[in-house]
Amino acid sequence: MLKKLIGKLFGFETEIDLLKEQISQLSMDPVFGMWTRNAFLQFSHVMPRGLRVIAFLDLDNLHQLNDQYGYEEVNRRIRDIFSVPFRRSDLIARWFSGDEIVILFDADQEFALRKIGQLEEAARQQGMGFHFQLGIWDVGKDPVEKVIDELSEKVLGQKAWEKQQPSKSR
Numbered sequence: 001m002l003k004k005l006i007g008k009l010f011g012f013e014t015e016i017d018l019l020k021e022q023i024s025q026l027s028m029d030p031v032f033g034m035w036t037r038n039a040f041l042q043f044s045h046v047m048p049r050g051l052r053v054i055a056f057l058d059l060d061n062l063h064q065l066n067d068q069y070g071y072e073e074v075n076r077r078i079r080d081i082f083s084v085p086f087r088r089s090d091l092i093a094r095w096f097s098g099d100e101i102v103i104l105f106d107a108d109q110e111f112a113l114r115k116i117g118q119l120e121e122a123a124r125q126q127g128m129g130f131h132f133q134l135g136i137w138d139v140g141k142d143p144v145e146k147v148i149d150e151l152s153e154k155v156l157g158q159k160a161w162e163k164q165q166p167s168k169s170r
Contacts, residue, residue: 029094033079040093049140053105053112056151060129062099077126084118131155
């Protein structure tokens with residue numbers, strides 16, 4: 001009570017409210033309508049212990065699609081893909097670049113695979129695709145970044161292997 005009174009007297013309350021609003025805006029990626037990497041990491045640091053399923057997705061040909069359709073159209077398509085309903089406790093975040101997305105499922109691997117299947121169908125409907133890997137994170141035992149880095153390397157390896165394969169004849 002005393003803090004609020006002093007805050008009002010010195011004008012800190014308004015400044016604190018503005019800072020809270022800025023933090024909220026910085027936590028959400030408005031382009032894709034999902035959490036930012038930093039917000040995801042903050043959530044993961046306060047996550048209750050236990051096993052969680054993590055998906056690392058790498059959108060295919062994002063740069064070519066941006067050149068072909070424009071950034072706004074591709075961003076709209078990505079928002080549509082990820083409008084598939086998730087549980088409130090699932091976290092979806094943009095990772096390092098625009099084509100990497102991480103999902104923390106508060107469910108088992110079977111549920112995660114069903115959701116990935118729904119995302120694949122939604123991506124096909126938008127003329128897009130992605131590669132993904134699932135992993136298990138033991139909250140409190142391993143840093144989430146370690147698990148995500150391992151999944152990222154597997155996806156990149158998968159994509160590199162596919163590029164080396166001879167093209168199928170049309």
